[in-house]
Amino acid sequence: MQQPTSRRHVLAAAAGAAAALGVTSTSASALSGARPATPAAPAGAPSVGRGSAYAAHAPRMSSSAVRARATALLRRMSLEQKVGQLFVVEIYGQAADTEHARNRELYGVATPAQVIEKYRPGGVIYFDARRGPDNVREPGQIARLSNGLQRAALHSGARVPLLVSIDQEGGSVVYRMLEPATQLPGNMALAATRSPRDAHDSADIIGTELAAVGINQNYAPVADVNVNPANPVIGVRSFGSDPGLCAEYVSVAVRGYHEGGVASAAKHFPGHGDTDMDSHTGLPEIKHTRAELDRIDLPPFRAAIRRGVDTIMTAHIVVPSLDPSRVPATMSHPIVTGLLREELGFDGLIATDALDMGGATGDFPPDVAPVRAFQAGCDQLVLAPKLDTAFGAVLDAVRSGKISRERLDSSVRRILEHKLRRRLFTKPYVSERRAVRTVGSKRHRARAREITERSITLIRNESGALPLPDSPATVLITGWGATPLSDLARAIGERRGRRTTTLETGAVPTTAKIAQAVEAARTHDVTVVLANAAAAGKEDGAAQAELIKALVATDSRVVVAGVRLPYDIRRFPDVPAYLATYSYGTPAMTALARVLHGETRPRGKLPVAIPTLDTPGRPLYPFGHGLHY
Numbered sequence: 001m002q003q004p005t006s007r008r009h010v011l012a013a014a015a016g017a018a019a020a021l022g023v024t025s026t027s028a029s030a031l032s033g034a035r036p037a038t039p040a041a042p043a044g045a046p047s048v049g050r051g052s053a054y055a056a057h058a059p060r061m062s063s064s065a066v067r068a069r070a071t072a073l074l075r076r077m078s079l080e081q082k083v084g085q086l087f088v089v090e091i092y093g094q095a096a097d098t099e100h101a102r103n104r105e106l107y108g109v110a111t112p113a114q115v116i117e118k119y120r121p122g123g124v125i126y127f128d129a130r131r132g133p134d135n136v137r138e139p140g141q142i143a144r145l146s147n148g149l150q151r152a153a154l155h156s157g158a159r160v161p162l163l164v165s166i167d168q169e170g171g172s173v174v175y176r177m178l179e180p181a182t183q184l185p186g187n188m189a190l191a192a193t194r195s196p197r198d199a200h201d202s203a204d205i206i207g208t209e210l211a212a213v214g215i216n217q218n219y220a221p222v223a224d225v226n227v228n229p230a231n232p233v234i235g236v237r238s239f240g241s242d243p244g245l246c247a248e249y250v251s252v253a254v255r256g257y258h259e260g261g262v263a264s265a266a267k268h269f270p271g272h273g274d275t276d277m278d279s280h281t282g283l284p285e286i287k288h289t290r291a292e293l294d295r296i297d298l299p300p301f302r303a304a305i306r307r308g309v310d311t312i313m314t315a316h317i318v319v320p321s322l323d324p325s326r327v328p329a330t331m332s333h334p335i336v337t338g339l340l341r342e343e344l345g346f347d348g349l350i351a352t353d354a355l356d357m358g359g360a361t362g363d364f365p366p367d368v369a370p371v372r373a374f375q376a377g378c379d380q381l382v383l384a385p386k387l388d389t390a391f392g393a394v395l396d397a398v399r400s401g402k403i404s405r406e407r408l409d410s411s412v413r414r415i416l417e418h419k420l421r422r423r424l425f426t427k428p429y430v431s432e433r434r435a436v437r438t439v440g441s442k443r444h445r446a447r448a449r450e451i452t453e454r455s456i457t458l459i460r461n462e463s464g465a466l467p468l469p470d471s472p473a474t475v476l477i478t479g480w481g482a483t484p485l486s487d488l489a490r491a492i493g494e495r496r497g498r499r500t501t502t503l504e505t506g507a508v509p510t511t512a513k514i515a516q517a518v519e520a521a522r523t524h525d526v527t528v529v530l531a532n533a534a535a536a537g538k539e540d541g542a543a544q545a546e547l548i549k550a551l552v553a554t555d556s557r558v559v560v561a562g563v564r565l566p567y568d569i570r571r572f573p574d575v576p577a578y579l580a581t582y583s584y585g586t587p588a589m590t591a592l593a594r595v596l597h598g599e600t601r602p603r604g605k606l607p608v609a610i611p612t613l614d615t616p617g618r619p620l621y622p623f624g625h626g627l628h629y
Contacts, residue, residue, distance in 0.1 A: 185451055210261070225240070247302070476524040526557045
């Protein structure tokens with residue numbers, strides 16, 4: 001097992017990096033990664049995890065000093081080292097020195113540290129075991145991995161620290177760190193609270209916990225405006241369908257991440273909200289005119305830029321109104337350089353979405369995609385497949401003049417300047433003990449519970465179906481999702497006198513399952529159904545709707561909760577009671593139980609309009625709708 005970073009190693013590596021940059025006087029506490037006291041927040045500012053406030057440590061380097069030091073380091077870097085800085089790679093394993101077969105398969109070396117030493121990449125991205133890398137098990141382990149990777153980077157090549165990234169958006173769709181990390185609501189749930197402070201504090205908590213384990217860049221917030229209910233890839237990851245609401249909440253989320261201690265990344269430029277195709281598997285087309293883009297898609301990105309977002313991530317989407325050549329936005333010079341860099345004036349890092357996604361690989365093989373993305377104006381090449389091929393292709397393009405040395409230097413300088421501003425050269429390491437204390441702290445979990453409860457939205461409530469009566473009752477909990485059903489049953493069963501039964505019917509209930517659920521409902525006082533049409537794929541929840549209609553026809557009191565997208569009620573508009581939770585995670589199910597019983601009053605408001613099923617232009621429930629009791 002890799003040993004914890006010693007103070008001597010911390011000081012030696014950090015001091016060496018500082019010396020390479022011409023830093024002559026840095027405190028021992030700064031070099032060792034210890035955090036000095038954080039200044040008080042401005043009056044009236046929200047406060048959650050102030051221990052790692054962005055840009056709150058010691059005096060900041062001036063812009064001229066940052067540029068001078070980045071230029072000095074750039075002059076000492078070899079061509080190969082510069083090209084390495086462009087790539088963001090994944091590594092397999094939970095420790096820097098642990099061997100893993102996938103590292104050998106992908107990179108020809110055994111350990112994460114050896115991957116860093118071989119390619120000297122500018123960054124790494126962590127994933128949980130669902131994708132395979134299995135990097136994020138528990139706080140102490142993650143902190144040790146981060147420290148070990150930073151040590152490998154600072155002991156090799158140009159001795160440049162890593163950007164350590166992750167996708168921790170919140171909610172139950174795109175997240176990597178599980179408990180004990182605090183589980184926060186996703187963006188649509190946050191917008192349902194109509195509380196910018198809740199959105200800020202959620203990002204602050206996530207940022208604080210990521211920073212504690214050595215993750216210094218979060219690929220969040222999502223800035224897409226979800227105007228298409230059939231969107232299979234964004235949905236609840238968006239703050240909603242209103243550009244103004246999305247712009248406001250993107251802005252406060254960026255500030256929250258910064259105050260939590262991590263760099264932010266608005267995604268997916270120029271806007272992935274109006275599509276019915278998933279760019280992980282295909283190449284979606286956005287048919288908005290330029291006027292519609294300005295009105296719908298671009299306001300959240302403009303707001304993020306005004307707030308000082310560090311990074312903007314591109315989308316693998318075709319936008320003919322911006323580039324008639326119909327290449328993906330990631331590979332489009334008119335979109336990346338012309339619109340984002342020049343017209344919108346963004347001078348931070350531009351990162352590609354994962355280059356191993358279907359939207360990028362369909363027409364662009366591994367030796368083409370990274371070169372085209374870089375030529376378009378991207379700085380960070382994320383998850384390029386066949387890294388040896390991708391690295392060699394960019395290197396050859398520079399050597400041949402296809403990519404100019406000046407163009408390469410401009411991106412590498414931007415990356416170095418970002419790392420200098422983030423103080424990664426002087427504070428590359430984190431305290432493992434502090435990580436364990438910070439992640440999932442009692443204060444963070446309490447705040448998360450408050451936010452989650454405020455997000456639950458009551459959309460329909462006929463004949464006083466809710467709240468449930470206080471008298472003892474038997475409750476059938478059925479529908480989609482074994483774990484959410486179990487979590488909700490546990491939360492309801494904690495009430496005295498409640499006897500719960502769970503019956504999972506799956507994403508596409510069979511006739512037999514529907515009949516079984518109907519029979520069970522007849523012997524229970526209350527039936528609570530969890531609906532998730534998105535889980536049914538192209539079937540789109542039709543069978544789940546048949547289950548719900550059959551249950552409503554019994555004498556049981558029926559309540560339905562849409563546990564992902566709020567749109568599910570379109571298929572069963574006459575259900576007695578319907579709530580939207582926007583998430584099927586344990587915190588959301590616990591909050592749902594409290595709302596069902598009236599212990600907490602529903603306060604959420606729809607951040608999207610719910611259209612009718614047959615006439616998409618006619619709203620079934622308008623934006624802002626939300627009942628109370």
